[in-house]
Amino acid sequence: MQLITCPWCGPREEIEFSYGGQAGVAYPEHPASLTDEQWAHFVFFRDNPKGPFAERWSHNAGCRRWFTAVRDTRTYRFLSSPTSNPELTS
Amino acid sequence: MADEMADRTLTPTHPLADRRRLLAAVADETAGAVRLELEAPVAAVDLRLDPRGTGPAAIAADLGAELPSEPDTWTAHPTGTALRLGPDEWLLTSTAARPEDWEFHLDEVAVAHGGMAVDVSAQRTSLRVRGAARELLSFGCALDLRPAAFPRGRCAQTLLGQSGVLLAAGLDGDVDDLQILVRPSFAAYVADLLVDAAAELVPQPA
Numbered sequence: 001m002q003l004i005t006c007p008w009c010g011p012r013e014e015i016e017f018s019y020g021g022q023a024g025v026a027y028p029e030h031p032a033s034l035t036d037e038q039w040a041h042f043v044f045f046r047d048n049p050k051g052p053f054a055e056r057w058s059h060n061a062g063c064r065r066w067f068t069a070v071r072d073t074r075t076y077r078f079l080s081s082p083t084s085n086p087e088l089t090s
Numbered sequence: 091m092a093d094e095m096a097d098r099t100l101t102p103t104h105p106l107a108d109r110r111r112l113l114a115a116v117a118d119e120t121a122g123a124v125r126l127e128l129e130a131p132v133a134a135v136d137l138r139l140d141p142r143g144t145g146p147a148a149i150a151a152d153l154g155a156e157l158p159s160e161p162d163t164w165t166a167h168p169t170g171t172a173l174r175l176g177p178d179e180w181l182l183t184s185t186a187a188r189p190e191d192w193e194f195h196l197d198e199v200a201v202a203h204g205g206m207a208v209d210v211s212a213q214r215t216s217l218r219v220r221g222a223a224r225e226l227l228s229f230g231c232a233l234d235l236r237p238a239a240f241p242r243g244r245c246a247q248t249l250l251g252q253s254g255v256l257l258a259a260g261l262d263g264d265v266d267d268l269q270i271l272v273r274p275s276f277a278a279y280v281a282d283l284l285v286d287a288a289a290e291l292v293p294q295p296a
Contacts, residue, residue: 001232008161008177009246013232016249061254062247063161063176 004069004078009062020056022046023068052079104128105215105274109281113217116284120291124226126284129216129269132170133189135196136210137180145203152199153182164245164258173245173258181210181256214256214271217281222291223268227257229287237266251283 003011028034028042047053053073058066070080106113106128113126139145146157155167157180164173170184184192193209200207219226224235230251234240242260249255256271272280 010161012248061249063179064247065176 002076004057006059006062006065007067008065009059012059012062016059016061018058018060020058020066023054023056050074102131104131105277106217106281109278109285112285113281116288120222120288121293122221123291123293124219124221124223124288126281126288127218127220129218130185131211131215133184133187133192134209134211134214135182135189135193136175136208136213137182137196137200137205138178138207139180139200139203139205141178143203143205145200145205148199148203149180149196152196162246163243164261165243166261171258171261173256175247175256182207213273215274215277217270217272217277217284218261218267219270219284220262220267223266226284226287226291227268227270229290230283231255231257233257235268250280253280253283255280 002014004014004017005011006017025042025046028038031039034042051072051074052070054068054070056066057069058064069078071078104110110128113128117125137149139149141159146159150156153167153172155165155172157172158165158174161174161177164171166172167182167184169186170182173181173183175181182196189209189211193207196207224237224240227235227250231248233246233248235257240246240257240259242263244260245256245258247254247256250257250270250272253272253276258269258271260267261269270280
């Protein structure tokens with residue numbers, strides 16, 4: 001089983017984590033002014049690169065914190081040492 | 091009829107009370123290699139605080155002991171333990187405090203520093219494994235539980251079999267032991283898993 005490094009708990013088995021999709025998808029500044037198509041793009045459309053992909057992960061069975069990690073979608077290998085919310089890490 | 095009506099006192103039952111005998115039998119079956127014990131319920135409070143603010147120091151002054159600063163560690167305070175669950179989260183337990191009063195009191199201290207405290211006494215129940223605890227848990231837990239990697243003073247939230255657990259190492263000090271804190275609804279599953287795993291530690295006739 002693959003080990004994923006949680007920025008708080010360290011390396012743990014992948015079943016302790018859940019996937020949160022693409023990282024850095026910003027909430028629209030004025031949601032009410034969006035057309036249906038623009039809204040659909042925000043809700044449903046995600047990058048699907050072959051290679052490094054920045055993703056959100058949650059350490060559900062551990063510290064229950066979200067963090068961002070870069071993973072290679074071809075090899076499943078985690079490329080970056082993940083960074084958590086810096087405001088919460090002392 | 092009157093007598094029937096009078097006796098309505100509710101007495102708390104340990105979630106694993108019906109497995110007490112099963113767990114006690116493990117010590118005999120393994121010739122004392124491993125002992126499983128139920129622990130009495132304690133008051134528990136979940137504390138959320140900004141670790142860089144003044145909150146941790148204020149709580150420490152109130153408890154009479156420092157909060158753990160390293161990830162996944164616990165420290166003792168006069169009536170219980172403080173376990174660090176996350177960057178801004180601690181679990182405080184006390185054998186002396188009344189849960190509701192303690193929650194109210196700690197919340198008052200925490201709110202003054204932008205934090206909060208919530209009573210979670212009913213959220214977890216506790217099992218203590220003594221003896222070959224690390225070997226027993228390794229049958230269902232992926233963490234490296236060897237003393238070098240998980241020494242006294244460490245704690246960790248992880249999976250034991252299919253159930254989420256909170257492990258704490260060496261609460262007794264001199265004796266090697268592990269405490270397993272588990273949701274009451276999963277406690278029976280974890281107890282059965284440990285009893286089942288203990289069969290591997292039964293000494294075989296030569």
